Amino acid sequence: MRTLLLMRGAPASGKSHWIRDNNLEAYTLEADHFRMLLRSPSLGESGWYISQEDNGPAWELLLDCLEKRMSNGDFVVLDATHTTSKAVNAYKELLNKYKYTVYYYEPDTSLEECLARNATRTDYKRVPE
Template sequence: MKKIYVLRGVPGCGKSTFIRHHHLEPYTISTDNLRLLYGNLKYIYDEKQGKTRQVIPQEYNEQTFNLLYSLIDNKMQRGETIFVDATHLYPNAFEAYREYVEKYHYEMICIDFTKEINLNELLKRNLTRVDFRWVDPEVIKKIYKFAKSHPRLPRWVHQVTPNQFANTLYIGETDLSTYRSIAIIGEEANFKGTLKPHEFYISYNHDFARKHHHSKDVIFINRDLSTCRDHNAYTVFPFIFKGKHYLATSRTLRDEFIGYIKNIHGRNFYNFGLANLTDFMQEFPVNASRVKQISLNNFKQSSINRLA
């Protein structure tokens, strides 16, 4: 659920066009736009073309990236999906993100444009770009060379092509069919005894989940943002049990919120789009759902229910 997407590619490769095509502007932080918050476009003289050009100022890089990381930290506190539009083609480009990814338990996905277009086409496109998007051709050559010599990313970064982006929006079910039963622990339930072998636990009781946080058989369903950083916490947990499909959430989701469901070899994949974590926690009037839902709305919170 918690994802940060970073676009990687040489200027002119189509990163910003990709953002517009997929209507991702409301979710995107562009380093060029941040630079323009610190200083207006400025004129330079292009000796090769014998003309003046307006360009984005580059002397505010330190302030730009400090602001970028501050915005990322702020958004991650709320579990929001983030896109970062920048080249990410310089040494240790991803290292500064690692602190935030680990702190807030995010998945980092790099949409990599470096194999989409060759150098000659990049230089050709650069000549026809809007003036302030123009980049010195020598800079493009330098960045392109770096991209070709550094194709591998850190192991903790999930690398995809632009054409693979749509697949990253889907959340697949966890198959719990190997368990004999599933216990649903209410928010106010009093669980006594020890965990049973071959039983899986979906808990709305934070004390229970925290007590058993080392167990792979226990998860917690968030009801607000205060627990989102717990490693065994989920905001929505799709699962299949004995051939039936379920969604465990804090609040019952309206059917249109669930969106498109694709089934591959009997397993459901859900596309919730770019919804915020808090969107899943809001209470809306309930309508008919295609999927059986388990939520705070639909069972007594002092009880322990079981699927068997």
């Protein structure tokens, strides 16, 4: 299939919800899952949170898994905010190497709605405003 679908948008904008609604979990790589493989949620002054201390190794693992899936020609969904060109540029070499087509999905969610959804998230999934 050689298709990469990049989810794009603010935290709590509905990216993961859209993936669940469309039964795409089996095709999805998500940075927070890799962070939590490396370290359990931590307890801080504001409650539980997913540590960013292992961000580098988590993204290395994600990119290794992405390359393996792309080498197989698999359809892949990447669930992350992808709010900067630097974030997206990390995939360009792989897209060219494996001749992939990339698409973006960005939920049309207002900042107010994102903040409201974020406030109701499980402690460790909540992000600072």
